[in-house]
Amino acid sequence: MDNRRNFFDGKSTYLLYLWEMLEEHNLFQSSMQQLHDDVGSADGSTGVPYAIGGKRKSYNDDDDLSSSAKKSGYSMESSLSKSIEKHGETMLEVAKIAALEQQKNREQAIAEQERKRVDNRVNFLRGRINDLRDNKRGMVIRLADPAMQNQVIIDAVMREVKGIEDEIDINVEELNSLVETPKKSNSTPSNL
Numbered sequence: 568m569d570n571r572r573n574f575f576d577g578k579s580t581y582l583l584y585l586w587e588m589l590e591e592h593n594l595f596q597s598s599m600q601q602l603h604d605d606v607g608s609a610d611g612s613t614g615v616p617y618a619i620g621g622k623r624k625s626y627n628d629d630d631d632l633s634s635s636a637k638k639s640g641y642s643m644e645s646s647l648s649k650s651i652e653k654h655g656e657t658m659l660e661v662a663k664i665a666a667l668e669q670q671k672n673r674e675q676a677i678a679e680q681e682r683k684r685v686d687n688r689v690n691f692l693r694g695r696i697n698d699l700r701d702n703k704r705g706m707v708i709r710l711a712d713p714a715m716q717n718q719v720i721i722d723a724v725m726r727e728v729k730g731i732e733d734e735i736d737i738n739v740e741e742l743n744s745l746v747e748t749p750k751k752s753n754s755t756p757s758n759l
Contacts, residue, residue, distance in 0.1 A: 688745060689745050696739060703731045706727060710725070
């Protein structure tokens with residue numbers, strides 16, 4: 568009988584936890600207990616309690632007392648269950664909000680990475696186009712040299728210039744597709 572678990576018959580173990588917390592935080596003195604009407608005084612304090620001066624209870628009275636205690640216990644258990652259920656639902660909502668926030672943060676991080684990747688590619692293409700134009704300019708200057716009389720060299724340089732122009736066109740097309748701004752819809756007023 569020393570063990571508190573024996574009072575709960577393996578049921579309502581949350582009451583055991585409540586008992587532990589009340590004892591741990593010294594809250595037994597401030598907790599209220601309500602006695603059943605058959606045990607307490609009818610007028611609250613001045614009368615003699617039925618347990619001392621009242622009639623002896625019959626077997627049926629004890630059954631009524633235990634059944635009302637069971638009903639009270641079920642009521643308290645039901646109330647606590649509802650409270651725990653409500654708390655669980657609240658925690659579930661908090662978890663859903665946190666998950667949505669994490670998803671939003673992941674999507675923002677992915678969008679930021681994509682924006683950086685596009686920016687890096689744009690910068691690379693601009694640099695590459697400038698380098699190709701510089702190479703082309705150097706070759707055209709070489710072709711303009713009056714000492715350049717060898718037709719084979721001139722044809723080779725012209726093929727190289729053509730290849731550079733083609734690569735410039737490809738890079739400019741990709742660059743334009745990356746930096747293209749969205750066009751205005753015809754349905755929006757122009758004065759906005």
